[in-house]
Amino acid sequence: MRYQLKSIFRNRITLTVLVIIIILNLYTVINLEREAYSSKSKIVDNLELELIQAKEANARNKDSVKARYKDPEILSLHDNYTKLREWLIKNKERMIEIYKNLNPEEYSDELLAMEIMEIRTVMDVNADFEENRPLSEDIFKEEITMLGLKEELPVDFNKIINNAFYTFNIKEDRHAIYDGLKSIITRLLDLYKTKEKRLELDIASPWTFYVRKVGFEGFSVPVLCTIFLVYTCAMVVEDRKSRSMQLVKVLPKNRGYIFGHYYTAILLSVFIILIISFLIPILFMGIRHGFGGLRNLILVDPKGFTSFNGYEHVDIWGTLGIGRFATSSMNMNHGAMPSNQLELYPLWKVMGLSMIPAILKLLFLTLLGVGIGLCISNKNTSILVTSLVAVIYIVFQLYGSDMLFNPLSIGSAWNITLGGMAFTWVRAVVVLVVALIASTTIIYIIINKQDFNV
Structure with missing residues (x-):
């Protein structure tokens, strides 16, 4: 596994993806510093x-x-x-x-x-x-x-x-x-x-950076997911073309072994890229502004953790309301959020809960990319299909939020955890787990019937 990861991180595709994500994160840091100033x-x-x-x-x-x-x-x-x-x-x-x-x-x-x-x-x-x-x-x-x-x-x-x-x-x-x-x-x-540091969205902090990146910036999560979807398929195609990774030297009788090696190595690379690209700005912001604030209370819909149907605010004048450090917004002349259905959770707890659907989503998208790369023999065709899936994913993110059993419609794990989204937390977790099981089964069947050289 060590050799596999070394091969992956020597690859220009991996380094390019890492640099792109770091640049996107630095863009958020610069904007946050400017607003805080x-x-x-x-x-x-x-x-x-x-x-x-x-x-x-x-x-x-x-x-x-x-x-x-x-x-x-x-x-x-x-x-x-x-x-x-x-x-x-x-x-x-x-x-x-x-x-x-x-x-x-x-x-x-x-x-x-x-x-x-x-x-x-x-x-x-x-x-x-x-x-x-x-x-x-x-x-x-x-x-x-x-x-x-x-x-x-x-x-x-x-x-x-x-x-x-x-x-x-x-x-x-x-x-x-x-x-x-x-x-x-x-x-x-x-x-x-x-005496905890008070956090709002325009206060410079490693945690406000994180929240803006995974929740407040509407484009951020879809862009990251699209990059990883294309990246995972490209890494499989690159190996099948140049054999630079040499993940499997001898074709075993059980083709699932091939899939397991590709999936594990590339999945680890995805997590390492994310950790590095997020750890750099978080450490920078923490050293510069302090790491306090994890006990800030923010509003969450607790019903979302046990029900497929969550909180819905029907008043068109309701504003912000759920989470994002503001806890509530009030307008004396119009309706206000939240109702008494919501509860205050500490920031660290919301971050932990949001990690579960976020990790499941990464597992699914990586599985999708690796699966396409392995199941389609023609390398150009596999890249084309992955690009089409990426476009479909973006469309579902923009216009398919009401497709409540479509894993590609699941948006930001942070916003899902807070509530107020079409997908509740428990619905997102169930849909992603089912999608993972179904996708793994289909890929395994295709790989075992396919004749290809590693």
């Missing part, structure tokens, strides 16, 4: 814009209400609403001040505490005791007390709940927003408690 100024700009808008809206609202209403009860509700808005404005001003004096890699307990408090106020606005949505202080009482995050606000939250001046959303939207913000606060409290 500019993210601080973008955050400050966005906060300053939000501050201006909040001040203008508050001023307009004061004048409008005074002109329209004279009822003391209504004015009392509005006064309470105004106090909350003014507190949020002061909080925003302080956050801007901290951000301006904070280096990108620095951690600020005060900033995180202020963000938690701000999100809690919006969550409490959408609380409703009659619908079993208590105030955030009642839900997170133990954590808030233990971490010293209790803060008295100049408002009466009994007048904030269902306050017509603040609550613009329909009942279903308020429930979704409440659940989404509850997930965000859970995550932020965990970060505050553990």
Whole structure:
């Protein structure tokens, strides 16, 4: 096996594939570094814009209400609403001040505490005791007390709940927003408690690089899989043409022995290429920015691990929502994700679970490439067929996501693990295992009937 791998990695095809994948990964690293460098100024700009808008809206609202209403009860509700808005404005001003004096890699307990408090106020606005949505202080009482995050606000939250001046959303939207913000606060409290590095998609880290590569960049996974599909067939054809690998010197009676040698050697080369090409940027990013962040909580659909039918968010205004470090996205004027069907998993656990369908997918595509290379006697024809299969694979990736028993339609293992995809995690695993068994059987039958020289 050692000789086989040496032969493979001396081959120009292998070296070319390795260089291509390293270049693609470096492209992601450069983009991430660029975004991380500019993210601080973008955050400050966005906060300053939000501050201006909040001040203008508050001023307009004061004048409008005074002109329209004279009822003391209504004015009392509005006064309470105004106090909350003014507190949020002061909080925003302080956050801007901290951000301006904070280096990108620095951690600020005060900033995180202020963000938690701000999100809690919006969550409490959408609380409703009659619908079993208590105030955030009642839900997170133990954590808030233990971490010293209790803060008295100049408002009466009994007048904030269902306050017509603040609550613009329909009942279903308020429930979704409440659940989404509850997930965000859970995550932020965990970060505050553990002092773990907070990860977002625009924060430079080896783990954000990994997530962007295997989940966020839509083209990345199909391109990698296509490269490996063509590469595995090309390696078999190269050996049959030049015998440079010399995997099998004597044709045995059991043709499965031939297939086993080719498949094992080329599969190992695929994994080695992946490990090298991903390890280089991960080590670079880790040495430069630290390896912390694996305990970040992200949202996952747990139903996907036990059911063929997973979470589906039907509201067209739902945004992001599942996973990718953001945990949830909220829009006060439209629907929000996630619902209470989702759970928070640590990043390391999601990465581990996503490896299972990812490895099965690599096993299947390598099997497909090696099988075509061995089963089709004409070398040019085998390359042509592999190219056609690669094109079909790309088409299925783009347009065949609803073909739920087609192994070529299975997309990013990362996104499948998070949920919200047509393929659930368990469906992808079952389909890939069945495809592996069926493909191995067919290839074995063809090889045993075929007359070819090694």
